Amino acid sequence: MTDRTLRTTPPPAPETTAADGGPAAAQPVLTLRGVRREFDTPRGRISAVAGVDLDVRPGSVVCLVGESGCGKTTTARIAAGLTAPSGGSVLFRGRDVAAMDKRERAGFRRSVQYIHQDPYASLNPVRTVWSTVTAGLRRHRMVGGRAEARGAAAELLERVDLTPAEDYLDKYPHQMSGGQRQRVAVARALAMNPQVVIADESTSMLDVSIRVSMLNTLGRLRDELGVGFLFITHDLAVARYFAWEGEVAVMYLGRVVEHGPTPRVVGDPRHPYTRALVSAVCEPDPDLARGGERFRLRSADVPDLTDPPPGCDFHPRCPLHEAGDCDTVRPPLVRHRDRSLSCHVVTRG
Amino acid sequence: MTDHSTTPEDTGALLSVSGVDIGYRTGRRTETTIVRDVSLDLYPGQSLALVGESGCGKTTLGLGLLRLLPRTGRISAGRILFRRKDGRRVDVRTLGKEELRRFRWNEAAMVFQGAMNAFNPVLRIEDHFTDTFRAHESGRGRRPRARILERSAELLEMLHLDPARVLRAHPHELSGGMRQRALIALALALEPQLLILDEPTTALDVLTQRAIVERLAELRERLGFSMVFITHDLGLAAELSDRVATMYAGRLIETGTTRDIFHRPRHPYTSALINSVPSVSGGRTLPESLPGGPPSLAALPPGCSFAPRCAHALDRCSRTRPEPELLQERDRGMSHAAACLRSTDTALFAEGATRD
Numbered sequence: 269m270t271d272r273t274l275r276t277t278p279p280p281a282p283e284t285t286a287a288d289g290g291p292a293a294a295q296p297v298l299t300l301r302g303v304r305r306e307f308d309t310p311r312g313r314i315s316a317v318a319g320v321d322l323d324v325r326p327g328s329v330v331c332l333v334g335e336s337g338c339g340k341t342t343t344a345r346i347a348a349g350l351t352a353p354s355g356g357s358v359l360f361r362g363r364d365v366a367a368m369d370k371r372e373r374a375g376f377r378r379s380v381q382y383i384h385q386d387p388y389a390s391l392n393p394v395r396t397v398w399s400t401v402t403a404g405l406r407r408h409r410m411v412g413g414r415a416e417a418r419g420a421a422a423e424l425l426e427r428v429d430l431t432p433a434e435d436y437l438d439k440y441p442h443q444m445s446g447g448q449r450q451r452v453a454v455a456r457a458l459a460m461n462p463q464v465v466i467a468d469e470s471t472s473m474l475d476v477s478i479r480v481s482m483l484n485t486l487g488r489l490r491d492e493l494g495v496g497f498l499f500i501t502h503d504l505a506v507a508r509y510f511a512w513e514g515e516v517a518v519m520y521l522g523r524v525v526e527h528g529p530t531p532r533v534v535g536d537p538r539h540p541y542t543r544a545l546v547s548a549v550c551e552p553d554p555d556l557a558r559g560g561e562r563f564r565l566r567s568a569d570v571p572d573l574t575d576p577p578p579g580c581d582f583h584p585r586c587p588l589h590e591a592g593d594c595d596t597v598r599p600p601l602v603r604h605r606d607r608s609l610s611c612h613v614v615t616r617g
Numbered sequence: 618m619t620d621h622s623t624t625p626e627d628t629g630a631l632l633s634v635s636g637v638d639i640g641y642r643t644g645r646r647t648e649t650t651i652v653r654d655v656s657l658d659l660y661p662g663q664s665l666a667l668v669g670e671s672g673c674g675k676t677t678l679g680l681g682l683l684r685l686l687p688r689t690g691r692i693s694a695g696r697i698l699f700r701r702k703d704g705r706r707v708d709v710r711t712l713g714k715e716e717l718r719r720f721r722w723n724e725a726a727m728v729f730q731g732a733m734n735a736f737n738p739v740l741r742i743e744d745h746f747t748d749t750f751r752a753h754e755s756g757r758g759r760r761p762r763a764r765i766l767e768r769s770a771e772l773l774e775m776l777h778l779d780p781a782r783v784l785r786a787h788p789h790e791l792s793g794g795m796r797q798r799a800l801i802a803l804a805l806a807l808e809p810q811l812l813i814l815d816e817p818t819t820a821l822d823v824l825t826q827r828a829i830v831e832r833l834a835e836l837r838e839r840l841g842f843s844m845v846f847i848t849h850d851l852g853l854a855a856e857l858s859d860r861v862a863t864m865y866a867g868r869l870i871e872t873g874t875t876r877d878i879f880h881r882p883r884h885p886y887t888s889a890l891i892n893s894v895p896s897v898s899g900g901r902t903l904p905e906s907l908p909g910g911p912p913s914l915a916a917l918p919p920g921c922s923f924a925p926r927c928a929h930a931l932d933r934c935s936r937t938r939p940e941p942e943l944l945q946e947r948d949r950g951m952s953h954a955a956a957c958l959r960s961t962d963t964a965l966f967a968e969g970a971t972r973d
Contacts, residue, residue: 335822336793445910446671473820475670475849480893481906502822505897509904534897548827550852552894554875568777568794568828 295362296323297496298347298380298464302356305342312574316342318522319356324464327494329514331507331530333545337570339522340500341468347498348382348466349373378408381457385469387449391441398437401425401455408460424455429485447478451485458489465489466498471506483510505549508534518542521573521581528607538604538614540588563587580612588613625698627706630950631810631843632659632682637695639674639681649915650693651677653867658950661810664837664844666854666875668890669864672911675847676730678864679813682845683727684709684717699724702810722753725811726804728797730819730847735800736788742799743769743784749806772802775839776832794825798832805840814846818853830856851894855879860951863887866912866922869941873953883944883955883966886923921958929965934958 305317317339324330324347332340345351347358349365358365360376368376384390391400398421402411411417422433428451430436441449450470457465467486471479487510489495497514501507507516508530516534517527518541526539537543540563547563565585571577577584583594593599593612601610609615625633639652652674659665667675680686682697697709701724712720729735736745746769747762754760760768770780776798783791783799791799797817804812817833818826834857837844848854854861854875861878863871863886871884882888889907896904909926912918918925920935927934942960945953959965 335824447910476851477670477849477890477893477907478910480895480904481908484906503895504823505895508897509895545823546897548823549897550826550830550850550856551896551898552851552855552879552891553896554855554879556855556898562827565824568824569792 294325294327296325296359297361298324298498299359299362300343300347300356301359303343303346303353303358304355305339305346305351306354309574314573315522315576316573317346317353320519320522320524322347322498322517322524324496324498326463326496327490329490329497329499329511331499331501331511331514331516332519333501333504333507333516334519335502335570337573338519340502340519343519344382344466344468344498344500347464348380349377350382374408378404378460379463381460381462381465383450383453383457383465383467383470386473387446387453388441388473390453391449393441395440396437397421397425397439397441397444397452400452401459404456404460420459421455424459425452427458427489428452428455429481430455445478447474447482450474450482454485454489458493462495464496464498466500468500469502470499472501472503479506480509486510503549504534504546518545521570521576523581523610524601524608525582525610526607527601527609532606538607538609539611540586540614541582580610582611627700628658629660630658630698631661631663631700632657633696633698634658634682635696635698637678637681637697638693639677639686640691640693641677641687642689642691643915648693651690651867651914652681655695655869657862657869657872659811659843659845660949661843662837662841663860663950664846664858666858666861667845667847667864668849668851668854668861670849670890670911672914673864674867674914675864676815679727679815679845679847682709682813683721683725684712685721685727699811718753719755722749722804722809723807724809725813726807726809728800728804728812728814728817730815736796738788740787741784742786742788742791745803746784746806749803753807769802769806772805773799775805775836776802777828778802792825794821794828797821797825797829801829801833801836805836805842808840809842811843811845814844816848816850817846818850819848826853833857851879851891863890866917867914868922868956870923870957871955872941873945873955874947874951877945877953881953881966883953883960884923884957885927885929885959885965887955888966889928921956929959931958 300320300322303317303320306313306315320343322330332343334340346353365376398418401421401424402417405411405420406417411420418437421437425433425436430451471482474482490497499510511530514530516530517524520541526533526542534546537546543563544565564587566587567585571584579595579597580599583589590613599610599612601608602615604615635656637652637655638650640648640650643649655678669675681692692710698706699709700706747765750765769784773780773783778795778798788796818829858875861875862869865886871887878887879891882891892905893907894904912922920938924930924934939956939958941954941956943952943954
């Protein structure tokens with residue numbers, strides 16, 4: 269019942285670090301199984317997500333990495349129940365979200381919270397901070413009167429390091445900086461006491477100096493409250509920092525192409541696409557930045573989604589591609605040593 | 618040092634900024650100074666990164682250099698000397714309307730932040746090129762449309778774009794990275810000597826950023842223009858600049874070669890900025906957060922503007938504003954200077970020095 273789709277790939281190993289008895293050993297709270305999503309566009313049907321399997325466990329991080337247009341955000345929205353999958357299923361604590369009744373579904377929505385990328389667009393400009401932060405609590409009748417709501421808001425603001433909270437309660441979004449707004453968005457997500465937070469590029473619009481303190485705040489929620497994170501980013505340096513003890517899944521054109529423990533995937537990337545992503549990061553050191561040889565793609569631009577290439581989706585840009593397999597057969601995502609990998613050339617070796 | 622009555626000696630610099638203040642009108646009689654006493658020299662072919670957090674005056678300074686400030690802004694002091702292609706030096710501050718039009722794009726061009734909004738959405742890319750050539754080329758030198766399109770195609774090709782597709786496209790038909798590259802091609806249309814780029818890679822993903830970094834490096838090699846780029850991304854600065862100037866609360870607080878700045882920073886703000894960037898390689902040195910935010914420019918604290926956030930501030934830091942101190946003298950504007958009372962306190966910066 270959990271898997272109604274035809275998949276050419278076996279479900280990737282959720283056992284990543286289970287043997288270590290680390291946090292990954294816990295039962296997943298949110299699971300994606302063979303999730304697919306197609307969109308119809310004037311130029312034809314595109315497959316934004318083409319069979320993704322992920323497990324998010326309490327207190328641990330799954331980082332979804334890839335370029336714009338690779339399906340990260342669609343995957344995140346499906347995981348949060350904001351977009352319905354065309355195929356496959358989303359399981360919350362083992363229950364298929366599609367099969368939930370209204371009450372269960374409301375519980376799922378409260379427990380899985382989404383933080384959007386742009387703190388300038390995601391907050392209602394005519395609402396004060398306390399009103400925004402407690403909207404969910406009031407909607408679900410989880411607080412009594414106004415005084416109780418303000419008290420709850422103050423507590424939440426302190427948890428995201430907006431202190432003293434009294435200074436922020438009655439502010440409007442335009443009176444705050446980008447970093448402060450993003451903290452308000454986090455506080456709003458926390459109000460529902462979520463078990464999973466889905467953060468979509470939540471730090472990419474922030475200044476470097478603020479980005480790290482934001483990541484530290486999110487990290488505290490992960491460690492102290494045991495919140496599981498599905499963290500979307502295009503920046504492997506951020507993934508490496510935030511998901512060090514978790515996993516990284518690299519997406520390309522709607523599919524996961526490499527998935528494994530963060531230190532392995534970022535420290536020793538094997539898929540040529542991951543290698544290109546790691547090597548593209550601008551390092552804050554002029555010697556590193558100019559010294560090393562770079563792993564270059566054959567083309568900077570993503571292929572047309574309405575007309576994807578035959579064989580491996582990545583082969584037209586891949587510096588390692590070999591005629592024969594790469595341009596005719598799509599490589600399945602298979603277990604390769606310490607990770608899952610979908611590449612003919614690398615898994616052959 | 619701030620005597621502007623005589624033209625200073627010609628040192629061969631392309632751009633020579635001295636004592637520039639820029640303010641915005643904030644009320645009927647009030648003006649807030651955003652940029653304070655900025656002096657810097659840029660030599661032909663150099664690439665300077667202007668780094669700092671949002672709200673420190675980087676963009677205002679960039680706009681000021683081309684006199685592109687909004688109506689409420691004005692350059693209230695200082696001099697911006699620019700060596701034109703014909704060898705004459707002009708003070709950008711004194712240019713009249715017509716001279717300014719010929720100065721922009723021919724001598725110096727700007728790539729604005731947010732490639733999404735910089736193009737007119739109802740015009741094709743080719744129209745942006747033809748408009749630019751028509752507006753900024755003088756009467757005699759004006760080329761016919763066919764020549765304009767030929768030149769535009771050449772420029773787009775240098776940025777690895779397919780001219781046949783891009784020229785006929787409307788901005789919304791291009792991806793963010795393609796738009797940004799088209800914008801850089803447009804800025805280079807009239808072969809300016811100076812290109813100013815405001816956050817050229819912010820909001821683009823890493824592979825696109827990488828493509829832009831590589832194209833800019835190639836183009837600079839090939840066309841030899843000088844570059845000032847404004848960024849809060851220290852990684853980008855490490856990659857693309859010869860020199861870095863750190864800006865805080867409207868002032869340049871540290872300037873030096875890119876190696877000076879990254880390996881031997883002598884201002885705590887510069888080193889805090891560098892330490893806040895997560896790295897993808899090497900040991901797992903954790904980035905450190907830099908608490909708080911920059912001060913309001915309308916109400917600067919006394920003494921050093923950074924003192925309230927500085928982990929190393931002493932009592933005297935909040936009383937005395939430090940003047941830039943020359944730490945290492947070099948020619949062609951490559952000297953290392955920092956405005957910190959403790960910039961020569963070697964114990965304080967020992968940690969930064971071991972980063973290389």
